[in-house]
Amino acid sequence: MLKWLKKTNKNTNEEPQTLSDLFNLARKSEDFVHYELVNTHGSAWISYLKTLVDIETLHRDVLPFLQRCNLKSLEDIKGYIPIEDIEITKDVTKIKQHFLKGYIIIQLRQKSDECLLIKALSSSTREVAAPEIEFSVLGPKEAFVESLDTNIHLIRKRLPDIHLNAKEIKVGTRSHTRINVLYVSTVANEENVQTVIQRIENIEFDQISDSSFITQLIADNQNSPFPQLIDTERPDRVASVLGEGKVAIVVDGSPQVLIGPTNLLEFFSAFEDxxxxxxxxxxxxxxxxxxxxxxxxxxxxxxxxxxxxxxxxxxxxxxxxxxxxxxxxxxxxxxxxxxxxxxxxxxxxxxxxxxxxxxxxxxxxxxxxxxxxxxxxxxxxxxxxxxxxxxxxxxxxxxxxxxxxxxxxxxxxxxxxxxxxxxxxxxxxxxxxxxxxxxxxxxxxYLQPLFPPRLADFKDTIVRLPFASQSLRPVNLQTQQTKRFDQKKAKNKKDIDE
Amino acid sequence: MMRCLFILFSCLALLGCSASPKVLDDITLVTFVGYDIADDSDEKIEATIGTPIFEEEGKIRNEFLTAKGNFGKDLEKNFMLHTPKPVGNGKLEVAIFGEAFAKHGIVEATDGAQRDPSISSNLKLAVFDGRVIDFTKQQSVQNQDLGIFVSKIIEHNIQSESIPQTNIHIFLQSLYAEGIDPFLPLIGLKNEKIKLKGLALFKDDEYVTDINEDIIYRFTMLLHPVNRGNLIIQIKKLDAGVSLSHIKSKRVVKMEGTSKAPQITFKLDLKAYINEYYGDVKGIEKQIIQIEKDINKQLSKELKSMIMFFQEYNIDPIGIGKEAKGHFRDWDLKKWKEVYPELDIKVVVKTNIIESGVIR
Amino acid sequence: MSTPIKDRFLVSAGLAFFLTHTMQIGIGVLGYERYIAQDAGYDSWISIILTSITIHIILWMMYSMLTKENGDLISIHKRAFGKWLGNTLSYLFALYYLALGVTVLRSYIETVQVWMFPNLNIYWFLAVFLLLTYYTISGGFRVVTGVAFFGVLIPSFLILFLYFPFRYGDWNFITPVMNHSMKEIFLSSKVAVLEYIGFEVLLMIYPFIKNGEKSQKYAQLGILFSTFIYVAVAIASFVYFSEGQLQRMIWATLSMFKIVEFPFVERFEYIAIATWALIIFPNVCLAFWCSSRAVKRLAPIKQRWVLVSMLLIAFVINVLLQDRKYIDMFINSISISGFYILYCYIPFLFIVFHIRFKRSLAK
Structure with a gap:
């Protein structure tokens, strides 16, 4: 009994060593497609998961070209198919990951180890809708959705800055969730960015279902009832704090984006302010x-x-x-x-x-x-x-x-x-x-600017002073550029009747 | 896991050791206490307490308990035997002393109130002209707590400056200060209604004499500057009477001479409105100067006689001695007591009538 | 020379204001009026000002030693008296800080027992309070400073309520000014010193202040602010109480708060006592921090364990001191030793240290 248990355990943990191992494992699922395509110039093997792959892309952009092209080498095929994300690789783990993320595998021979990966992920996400949790009467009515790319699109749209960097990290031994760390490289404090990246890379966890997992996993004190990163569903808020010098963490599959470093008082400021x-x-x-x-x-x-x-x-x-x-x-x-x-x-x-x-x-x-x-x-x-x-x-x-x-x-x-x-x-x-x-x-x-006391930061914490007085970025972020805009230009002093 | 359990258990243990609670509705609130001299002189004090009983539909009934004993806690123990819930002194509003009791000195009776931190500094003390037991029996306060009722009467009269500020703190302040004697409000009953009758004046802590309600305001003017309040004065020359309101006074006590032979002058500058006038009403605006002069004369005479009345009893409720102490460096209580009754204290009043209402 | 402290554990110079001030305003301010008025009567507010001047000088002495040594009391002791004597004296100081913390805590508990909960379970209260102290100190000096900062800032609203005693007050009580002999005023000054005890902690915390030499200004300001509070409270209680009345008050300041009334709350002294926990809390934390830090610097023991054992000692002492008589005795002996430390030992150390320092430079 025990012996058997041990054996199966070992079996499930086994990683596919070759491509055919991978296919053998995949055959256990009904949605695995694996067939030979033959045209006048030769033949090729196509394999994909039909539930993940966008059939329309397959029919429109892959199959017609494959039928016409010369199936001699993978390089030729790569040059022929009008899709930008194509790779040739032998790395089985990489193939496995891509395969599970909606890529089509093309081999020249069934037994060959080298293959071509074509991106054909069917993207089925929710439409961008109005925010529900952080609803505001005034202002933009966009909220993040579950797709990382859409979310970053929403942010970039509001912050067209060449210095806005997105560093991608994959986390989760099973889920391989894509996480993007966003920051404006000329503003954000290098130390903050490194802390975030370091901590995300150090995460040991199997499945990341939502950004809340990340908040808890990278929190400074995981036993505290207080949230240590703000999660928001408003792209405008994220764009604005990125410009302030904070770091944003976008997690694939989560409509909430994390921003940090933060402080207690920030939790009580709504973006509508x-x-x-x-x-x-x-x-x-x-x-x-x-x-x-x-x-x-x-x-x-x-x-x-x-x-x-x-x-x-x-x-x-x-x-x-x-x-x-x-x-x-x-x-x-x-x-x-x-x-x-x-x-x-x-x-x-x-x-x-x-x-x-x-x-x-x-x-x-x-x-x-x-x-x-x-x-x-x-x-x-x-x-x-x-x-x-x-x-x-x-x-x-x-x-x-x-x-x-x-x-x-x-x-x-x-x-x-x-x-x-x-x-x-x-x-x-x-x-x-x-x-x-x-x-x-x-x-x-966490208590900044209350303690250590930073009087300059009070302009946008308990109170919010007019924009003209907000020319400096928060001191506690220790940004590279402390000035947001020139206060002198913003102020226009005029005499009476001038 | 063990740690969690430990924390949980210590929390429960902690709850068991919380400070002894006195839940508001589980105590007999005492808002009123009265002291009399016991008839049979076996025991010293006969005390009465009043507690509000809150009935259905927001009705309040007063209940009174009487006990005899030698001092406060002794009495409290006695009261406990009567009440369904423990007695709580924290909201004591008034302490009333019977006339006879007050004449024997009240400071011992206030000791408990001073020592017990749960009793307010704003506790109102008062003297009743009679026995407190009769007071509780005869008064007819309906659907209100007696203690709060009496304290409110005193309070609002302080607010409108009809009587000077008074509470246990002020009483003790004067009692323990050199050169001032305390006073307390004197209450009485008129047709079962509670009424402020005047001020009871003390020598040390013994009730000596009193002034009646008509002249309390004049007393207040001598005591400290006033901001509002009313005064009715007869003007003999014009055969008229005038009621002044919104009186604002400036009070200066001028001290000259030495501490052995001081010359003291009270200077009062009044600014006031005429509120009501009776007598010859044909255009009082022409006679304003005359009215002012008469008021000055009349008022200084009255105030002067009041001071002389105090001197006669050798009491100093307006604190002339205290003022002198603040002025003369070599002031000495003993010498002052010798000098005080013989002093000729002058009062100078200067009135300025600002407005005389909306008719001429 | 001590090893430099890492930058992230340092606090900025301005916070020296709160650190000095918080140690001075403690439990004493609740009832010092009676003691200082015993000799100079209602002129004793002048005595407070006189005392404060000497305190400013002593603080200057302390700073002149600290900036030269750029270390803490332990390295100063070592330089002035050599290793053996120096370390022994440092241990005595650690003991003194510990006693300071215990005193404050014990007197506060006594106040709570008299004013609020006569049958307070002192074991549990101490356990919780010392746990809180441990939690604070184990967070490091920054957290202790933070507590000091909020422990000054939050309760400072109480100053506003001095308005009420002034309203009931009588200025005739304190005139004529200077109606006492100089001798009486000096005697009162001596008593007033006890209210300033506590800022000796600066000797230990100095290395934790960023740009330490710049912090002197703020520390002096802290003392100035303490003086302001002491004088203001003294004058308020002098006009509020008559002289005979004040002599009967053990906690004159609290009795003064009894008169504060609002439409929504009466009996303000209960709120004041509760808020006072916030005032004495940084006191206790700083004292224990200094004491445990001193032992850590002297012996190769972890500060955490020193702290735990000190808190246990504090617990035991507090439990043993149950009687007003013994509490008074304990507090008095601490106050007297504090007085001699300030006025005899520190000037003495100042002289010895500077002589030694010059000599070592000459070498």
Whole structure:
């Protein structure tokens, strides 16, 4: 029994040594096509996976030419077929990889090791559509799709710069996912680029299904709940941060592009901020910052005050709070946990269900369960308001992953609030603060520009000042060119009536 | 895995060791406390506490408990025997002293309030002209917490400057300072309604005398500069009366001479609006100067007599001694106490009427 | 000479401001008013200013040694007293830093016990707090500096609430100014020194500051800011409390916060106490960092293990000190040793070091 197991294991791990080995393995699949083509000048063997290959390309650009051409040497064929990506090789691993990526293999004789690889991948991808997660009322309505080439196309279209380099790396021992690291070579810090490339090359993993895998695999601290790279579905955002000097990572098969190095505050800036006047953008950013604090701290503060520090409650609020809690049999912490879990439940259910059903669940759950639990005396209505508001506040975070983190770190705060009231909240805050201080994004401090303090970078973090004042690139990126444009030219000082 | 389990268990253990909670709805909130002298002199204090009971549909009922004992905690233990939930002092709003109790000194009764960190510095102290037990029985505050109600009465009168700022902190500040004696609001009942009757004046911590509600504002003017507030003055010469409002005052205490023989002058500059006027109403604008003069004369006379009243009792609630201490380097409390009752303190009032309303 | 520290572990010179300032403002500011007012009464705010001048001079002495040596206290000691005596003194200093951390933590816990949770489970609280300290220090000096930075910045909003005591205050209490003899004022100055103790950590952290010699300006500013806070708080409490009243207050600053009221929150002192955790946290971290760093420099032990054992020691000492009487005794002895270190030992070291330095140059 064991012996047999061992044997099969060995068998599956076996790599094809020759081309015929490869074909023997491939024959086990029904979609493998392998036949001899004969014309007046000779014959050739064609093999491909019909599910991967674009049949139209095959019929239009390959077969007619093959039939007419002189099948003497592979070089001749290469010269004859009007497709740019053609290679002649003997390397079996390479052939295997290309074969599995939709290339047609052409051999002169069935047993020959040398072959011609013709690219004929059928590209079936989604149309470029409007962004859903980072939707904005104003601005471009394009979002990335699952194809790497389309995605890079979308970026290049917005950043026609000869210095925009794309370095391709293949990752995943099984999936061989194509990953492109994009950067503007004259701007981006060399060290950052090298860090990214180094880390991607060091990845040991078999299957990369999405860019989120990369985020987690190259994160500086993989045990942190905080995302250390921003993922975005907006080509305009990527193009803009590339120009700022950041590095973008595009992963084939993922509609999310990663950008880094980043910092905590950047997660709270939406790209729409740049489409609005700076006053509005600043106000919205401040509201978002406030809502983060509110979302994390509101329920814990309620628990702390109700459990330990009733002295803090102003006298005019006393009766409201007491009457709202008078029928509730649980201590505040349980009450809060029940409600928080209910909200999380609703959110999770809404996220798993199709959009229309999800909405209904949200409304039904929110209204019916909320009112019923208050009427049943299980929760107080004051807390219901607080929990609902803090859930709402957590959704204002523009980057989805950060929103999740914010909802998560509320629970340790609740725990500490139950332990030592306000003091516990401060202690928990210290833990989070120290964690954030220790955290790095691609080797750059995560809390920048707060710490190490970089006053110059505040112009586009908590607030967004007018474009005229944004002539310098962020200091924390340590870019090669610090100037974005000439501030003097941008400013036009005019006298009255001139 | 073991590490995770360890963390989980220590978290649970931690929760078990959280600080002892006092959940808001699991305590008997005490918002009102009153002190009387016990009838049978076996025990010293008879205390009354008022706690709000929150009933269905947002109704509030006051419940009062009385206990006798020697000091605060003694009493609290006694109260605990009555209440369904532990007593919580954190939201204590007012402490009221019966007249007789206040005459024997109140500082011991406030010791607990000073020592206990959960009691606010903004706790209002007041004296009731009678026994607090009667006060709780006779008052007719409906559907409101008595403690909060009384404290709000005091608070809003402070806001509108009808009475000077007062709370336990100010009381103790004056009590422990040299050259000023404390005062507290004096409350009474009129037709079962609570009313601010005046100010109770203390010598050290003993209630000595009081001033009534008509002259509290004049007292405030002597105490500190005012910004708003109203004053009604009879003008004998014109056989009229005038009500001033939006009074803004500048207060300067001029000190001359030596600390042994000081010459003290209170200088008050008032700016005010005329709010109401009765008497000969034919064009008061012509008589403004006359009115101002009369007000000056009348007011200085009244203020002067008030100071003399204080001197008579040898109390100094407006802190003339404190002012002197701030001025004379060789000020000494003992000597001051000898000098003070005999001092001739002058009051100079200068009124400036800015507006006289929308009619002439 | 010590081996140079890698560039990525250094912090910029400006942060010296926060590092000096945070060590000075600690638990003392909660109740120092009573002590300094004992001799010079309500003139003692002048004493604070007098003290601060001497502190500026001592800081200058420290910097003059550090910039010359371009190392830390341990290399200074070695140069001034030779290997054996120097190292022994350095060990004493490590002990002193450790005691400093323990003192701060213990007094804070006492404050929490009196004001907030009389039956606080001190074991668990210490365990969590020391775990937090370990987590911070094991992140390296940059993280400790970061904590110091936020530990100054975030609680600084509390300064605004001094408005309330001023509103209730009476300026007659502090006039006439200078109504005490010079002797009384000097006596108060001596007491005020205790509030400045702690900035000796600069002796250890100096090599971690980028362009160390430029940081003197910022460190001096840090002391200036501490003086500003001490004087402001002192004056606020002097006008807020009458003299007899102040003498009854153990935590005058906290009692002052009791008067702050807003429509949405009353009893601000609870918030102040909780926020104070953020003020003392960098204190504790810096003290333990310095202490463990000193031992690491002296003996071939990993700093991590030194730190762990020090935290255990701190835990035990804190648990043993349960009585107000002993706490006071402990704190007093630390304060006195701090006083002598500042005013006797550092000038002495200053002289010895410079003589030795000149001699070694001559060679």
């Amino acid at each position: 740049y489409f609005l006047n700076w006053h509005l953008a600043t106000t919205f950013r401040l509201i978002r910052m406030f809502s983060v604090f509110f979302s994390v701290l509101a329920t814990p503060i309620y628990v702390a005050i109700m459990t330990f520090h009733y002295e803090l409650i102003p006298k005019d609020l006393l009766s409201t709070l007491i009457t709202s809690r008078s029928t509730v049999p649980f201590p505040p912490i349980l009450e809060a946990l029940i409600l928080e879990l209910t909200i999380e439940l609703l959110r999770e259910a809404g996220a798993r269900l199709p959009t229309k059903v999800g909405q209904t669940i949200g409304i039904v759950g929110g209204i019916v369960i909320g009112t019923a639990s208050v009427e049943a005396g299980l929760t107080s209505n004051v807390l219901l308001i607080i929990v609902a508001l803090s859930a709402l506040a957590s959704f204002t975070t523009p980057v989805y992953k950060m929103g999740n983190t914010i909802r998560l770190i509320r629970f340790p705060f609740l725990f500490f609030a139950q332990l030592w009231g306000l003091l516990g909240i401060v202690i928990c805050f210290c833990f989070v603060l120290v964690h954030l201080l220790r955290l790095e994004s691609l080797g750059r401090p």
